[in-house]
Amino acid sequence: MGTVINIAPITRIEGHAKIAIHLDDQGNVRDTFLHIQSLRGFEKFVEGRPAEEIPRIVTRICGICPWMHHLAANKAVDAAFGVTPPPAGHLLREICQLFAHITDKILHFFFLAAPDFILGPDADYSVRNVMGIVKAEPELAARVVKMRQLGQMMLERLAGKAIHPVAGVVGGFSRPMLEAERQELLRDAETLLDFSCYALDFAKDTVFTRYKDVISELGAITTGFLGTVDRDDGSLRLYDGRQRLMKADSSCIDFEGDRYADHIGEHVEPWSYGKMPYAKSWQEGFSLDPAAPAGIYRSNTLARINVCEKISTPKAQAELEEFRGVFGRPAQQTLLYHYTRLIELIYVCERAVELLQREDVTDTRIRAAAEPRAGRGVGIVEAPRGTLIHDYTTDSNGCITKANLIVGTTHNIGPMNMSVRRAATSLIKGGVYDAGLLNKVEMAVRAYDP
Amino acid sequence: MADKIKVGFLLLGGCAGCEMSVVDLSEKLVDALEHIEIVFWAPTVADVKYNDLESMEDKTIDVAFIDGMVRLDEHIHMAKVMRKKAKTLIAFGVCAALGGTAGLGSLHTKEDLFQKAFKNTPTTDNPDGIYPQPSCLVDGKYDLTLPAYEDKVRTLNQIVDVDYYIGGCPPHHSHVGAAIGALVSGQLPAKGSWITNGKAVCDVCTRNPAKQGGNLARTMVDKVLRTVDGTPDADTCLLQQGYICFGPITQGDCGGSCLNVNIPCRGCGGPIPGNEDYGAQALSTIGSILKDDTVTAQLMEKYPNLAKFFYRYALPSGTLPKRM
Ligand code: SF4
Ligand code: SF4
Ligand code: SF4
Numbered sequence: 001m002g003t004v005i006n007i008a009p010i011t012r013i014e015g016h017a018k019i020a021i022h023l024d025d026q027g028n029v030r031d032t033f034l035h036i037q038s039l040r041g042f043e044k045f046v047e048g049r050p051a052e053e054i055p056r057i058v059t060r061i062c063g064i065c066p067w068m069h070h071l072a073a074n075k076a077v078d079a080a081f082g083v084t085p086p087p088a089g090h091l092l093r094e095i096c097q098l099f100a101h102i103t104d105k106i107l108h109f110f111f112l113a114a115p116d117f118i119l120g121p122d123a124d125y126s127v128r129n130v131m132g133i134v135k136a137e138p139e140l141a142a143r144v145v146k147m148r149q150l151g152q153m154m155l156e157r158l159a160g161k162a163i164h165p166v167a168g169v170v171g172g173f174s175r176p177m178l179e180a181e182r183q184e185l186l187r188d189a190e191t192l193l194d195f196s197c198y199a200l201d202f203a204k205d206t207v208f209t210r211y212k213d214v215i216s217e218l219g220a221i222t223t224g225f226l227g228t229v230d231r232d233d234g235s236l237r238l239y240d241g242r243q244r245l246m247k248a249d250s251s252c253i254d255f256e257g258d259r260y261a262d263h264i265g266e267h268v269e270p271w272s273y274g275k276m277p278y279a280k281s282w283q284e285g286f287s288l289d290p291a292a293p294a295g296i297y298r299s300n301t302l303a304r305i306n307v308c309e310k311i312s313t314p315k316a317q318a319e320l321e322e323f324r325g326v327f328g329r330p331a332q333q334t335l336l337y338h339y340t341r342l343i344e345l346i347y348v349c350e351r352a353v354e355l356l357q358r359e360d361v362t363d364t365r366i367r368a369a370a371e372p373r374a375g376r377g378v379g380i381v382e383a384p385r386g387t388l389i390h391d392y393t394t395d396s397n398g399c400i401t402k403a404n405l406i407v408g409t410t411h412n413i414g415p416m417n418m419s420v421r422r423a424a425t426s427l428i429k430g431g432v433y434d435a436g437l438l439n440k441v442e443m444a445v446r447a448y449d450p
Numbered sequence: 451m452a453d454k455i456k457v458g459f460l461l462l463g464g465c466a467g468c469e470m471s472v473v474d475l476s477e478k479l480v481d482a483l484e485h486i487e488i489v490f491w492a493p494t495v496a497d498v499k500y501n502d503l504e505s506m507e508d509k510t511i512d513v514a515f516i517d518g519m520v521r522l523d524e525h526i527h528m529a530k531v532m533r534k535k536a537k538t539l540i541a542f543g544v545c546a547a548l549g550g551t552a553g554l555g556s557l558h559t560k561e562d563l564f565q566k567a568f569k570n571t572p573t574t575d576n577p578d579g580i581y582p583q584p585s586c587l588v589d590g591k592y593d594l595t596l597p598a599y600e601d602k603v604r605t606l607n608q609i610v611d612v613d614y615y616i617g618g619c620p621p622h623h624s625h626v627g628a629a630i631g632a633l634v635s636g637q638l639p640a641k642g643s644w645i646t647n648g649k650a651v652c653d654v655c656t657r658n659p660a661k662q663g664g665n666l667a668r669t670m671v672d673k674v675l676r677t678v679d680g681t682p683d684a685d686t687c688l689l690q691q692g693y694i695c696f697g698p699i700t701q702g703d704c705g706g707s708c709l710n711v712n713i714p715c716r717g718c719g720g721p722i723p724g725n726e727d728y729g730a731q732a733l734s735t736i737g738s739i740l741k742d743d744t745v746t747a748q749l750m751e752k753y754p755n756l757a758k759f760f761y762r763y764a765l766p767s768g769t770l771p772k773r774m
Contacts, residue, residue, distance in 0.1 A: 012493075015466075037522065044562055044567070051678075056713075063465035149474065160707045163470050173730035270586040272595065273582045279647070404572055406573065
């Protein structure tokens with residue numbers, strides 16, 4: 001048996017995972033495994049709960065994007081109880097989702113991923129983190145910290161609790177937005193929009209150009225993509241729309257969310273607590289072989305940017321055109337997740353401004369009456385890390401009898417395994433490796449999932 | 451300048467929301483870096499690995515925050531490692547302190563949880579009935595390992611000695627700020643206590659009838675409503691309207707966040723000091739203000755499986771019978 005290199009835990013990511021790199025006798029990579037190390041059993045223990053409580057229970061699946069679970073669950077329970085929120089109810093939910101996407105993208109790019117680029121992949125590991133950026137680039141750090149905080153406080157002002165929110169309710173939202181709040185939030189959203197344009201320019205100048213080679217090679221794989229698009233014009237959607245599954249050859253199948261189980265299967269391996277979703281409807285089975293993957297698609301920003309026809313807001317659309325001009329459609333390079341993340345940051349800011357300009361967001365009809373009943377509902381939103389699917393069945397008392405959850409991150413577990421293998425194979429030769437090199441292997445994961 | 455206080459953050463079986471609350475301190479956290487040095491923050495924020503922590507000298511970390519509950523053998527191991535390395539250990543957030551939401555998993559067997567997750571959901575494709583294994587041999591040549599899954603969820607103090615507890619899911623950032631301030635200035639309460647402002651959620655709630663000239667304890671609740679039943683009045687006490695609210699028995703370090711948006715408290719702040727068993731206390735307090743048996747019957751009908759309701763955040767710490 002050859003050597004095994006363990007990276008435990010993978011750091012600067014959301015969640016618990018480790019990487020095991022298995023070397024052969026010559027010290028070259030034989031195979032790698034990304035082990036997911038968390039199972040809490042939500043699908044089981046939510047059984048019996050009154051369905052309207054679910055949106056404030058399942059938030060605890062993820063402390064980094066609790067809003068996404070909150071909203072997907074709200075939409076699913078709306079459907080199970082057969083209730084349609086009034087327009088302002090949907091608007092307030094979507095605005096919260098946009099704010100949450102804003103803070104998440106700032107966190108992901110600047111706090112978690114950027115230390116690799118700004119301090120460098122080989123920088124001393126004890127300072128290669130956001131505190132290190134505070135020291136090395138205090139001005140940039142100050143601005144970034146302020147902007148993320150602004151987003152979080154906007155959520156807190158509007159919805160009370162920013163982390164593990166409670167303000168989305170079955171049938172709508174729990175409180176209206178006041179006119180004075182609207183004006184303030186609009187001003188703040190405009191500030192964030194300015195910042196988002198700066199952020200992409202900054203990244204283009206200092207990261208994407210400088211690390212061009214790393215970006216085109218590290219963890220590159222060829223897969224399909226899953227995202228959500230507008231039902232009419234195919235533009236990028238996050239709160240609601242139709243699901244689109246694109247093959248690597250760019251052919252697409254679109255489907256309505258409640259048909260998700262016809263298209264997606266979840267593969268189980270004995271070496272991971274995380275299941276690996278794959279495209280069942282392609283009927284090609286499941287394989288993680290980077291040279292000949294089967295059923296493998298990716299989700300998250302790169303996927304959404306690949307599957308959409310266009311973006312409905314002007315600045316993000318201009319960036320999309322530039323991006324496609326250089327990288328094509330679908331773009332496959334794994335580190336482009338960061339680039340597309342920042343294009344999406346512009347979109348969510350523009351969209352927030354657009355919605356906050358609407359007079360009807362302050363409408364006080366925010367919540368439709370609902371009654372517990374037997375039913376089934378599927379709720380889907382685009383979480384920062386991918387298409388998030390919540391599916392609940394209720395009994396006549398409106399309590400949960402069955403739950404199925406496919407979390408955004410999990411779509412990428414298979415692809416992350418492939419990217420890690422690609423990265424490790426190209427970096428580790430003849431048993432030679434060091435800490436900086438192993439950090440580069442982790443960077444392939446951080447593209448998807450800090 | 452005095453030596454900086456060395457701080458560590460370790461996430462066990464939680465969601466990292468507690469750590470996001472620390473990040474939410476934002477500029478205050480940046481300023482605090484003048485006084486504290488964060489030497490470990492895994493897996494979420496920094497790159498110092500588990501083996502780096504293991505090879506640190508004992509007691510090199512002044513204050514360690516551990517968030518998340520204990521479910522895997524690796525959690526047990528890392529909690530013990532951190533206990534050794536830290537002079538002061540804080541159970542940070544309701545998962546570490548009382549078990550948290552995921553503690554509800556303890557009401558089911560491990561087999562039930564695995565069967566659901568790995569066999570019985572409509573999208574799971576597992577013809578051979580494979581479960582994740584602590585160790586397995588793949589393709590006849592790869593020895594692979596996973597942390598073993600324990601039978602029950604445990605709280606941090608069921609594994610190691612805990613010096614302080616901080617409630618909340620997550621603790622509100624203002625509360626985290628106050629706690630870090632207390633650390634820096636050395637003004638901590640007696641060991642073994644909760645770091646809290648000592649007020650109940652009702653005490654900080656603007657709807658409190660006592661503040662509006664009434665008396666919460668004496669007005670009996672004459673009906674039980676689920677939050678889906680109608681729209682609650684936005685100014686009066688939710689409990690008095692029939693919407694079960696855990697404000698009376700919960701620490702109010704959140705400032706009543708949920709009440710501020712017209713949503714009842716579910717108890718994430720943890721028990722008011724002196725009450726060891728949150729769920730038992732909730733059951734007896736709420737039970738005692740229901741007007742009569744008809745209302746009690748209504749509660750049981752509206753909220754089947756009361757253990758999952760009253761122990762929403764505290765099951766692994768409770769002493770009442772836990773099997774459904
Ligand atoms: S206490 Fe809440 S926020 Fe903290 S880790 Fe547990 S679930 Fe997450
Ligand atoms: S019971 Fe709830 S609504 Fe009533 S005063 Fe207490 S916290 Fe406020
Ligand atoms: S009101 Fe209750 S449930 Fe809400 S944050 Fe405060 S303690 Fe937690």
